[in-house]
Amino acid sequence: MLGRDTPWRQGDLLTADSARALDLVGPDDTTNHGVIIISHDCDLPHDAEPFVEVIVGDVIEKSDPALSHAKNPRRLHMTFENGDCPAIIIELRHTNRKEVLKTKFKEEAVKDDSTLLGDGEKRTLKQWLAARYGRPAFPNAFEARLRKLVHSKRTVEWQIAKILEPVAMHLVALFFDLGEQRYAELAEGIPYAISITLVYDSIEGGPSARQAAEDTARQLRSIFENAYGEVGNTTEIAIESCEAVADTMITLADLRRVDQWRLEYLSLGDQDAGDFLPVGEIPA
Structure with a gap:
């Protein structure tokens, strides 16, 4: 031994x-x-x-x-x-x-x-x-809505992966905050309210990482609004906020409230490679 x-x-x-x-x-x-x-x-x-x-x-x-x-x-x-x-x-x-x-x-x-x-x-x-x-399990109803087919018969989650791929070097994590709906299986017609945080590497990445994360945050908001509609006019997912935050500014209180969305794959070809796997809850 x-x-x-x-x-x-x-x-x-x-x-x-x-x-x-x-x-x-x-x-x-x-x-x-x-x-x-x-x-x-x-x-x-x-x-x-x-x-x-x-x-x-x-x-x-x-x-x-x-x-x-x-x-x-x-x-x-x-x-x-x-x-x-x-x-x-x-x-x-x-x-x-x-x-x-x-x-x-x-x-x-x-x-x-x-x-x-x-x-x-x-x-x-x-x-x-x-x-x-x-890893946490997001509500099945929420995940099903992220698999909604939109433009060119691509799912919302496929589009998320596609815009994250070129900026992956700058990003530390992508967090979803569903608030009190975190574990709720909502009935059809009742929207999930989501806040998204893109955490970027402020030390290694510097200003270029911040710019890339802010641009990506705007693209993510656009994806959600185009797929589901704006807040107050959606029955599926309402995106309340989407912001880029430096890794040095994230607090323990923030991490206890949100779940990290890890993507099963980020490099995508012409065909979908499978479902996304949301995992990795930050421990309290």
């Missing part, structure tokens, strides 16, 4: 040799995959936890902004610093989670000390892992 003094931490990367020794990748695999520890730091040395949880990720050439900041509940792009060499970018999928007996892990696992996962990336990893089981 791993002792209390174990150097292993959540987010650590195994060497390619030890990943092969643990049969987590094929015997000829050298650079195609990266194996990341996802067990909580406290679970790694705990005697009641017999396994170490890992995810076998795919090494890719370029990070997709739409798959950063835990925007997508099923896929995540992580960037590992690699000394003076180019960064290592790994795509994680929940379906590639595996367990390794701690006794075997202690014998074979070796940490890749040449790589480093920054503090920001570690926080994103934790958020992404938590979101899988902590």
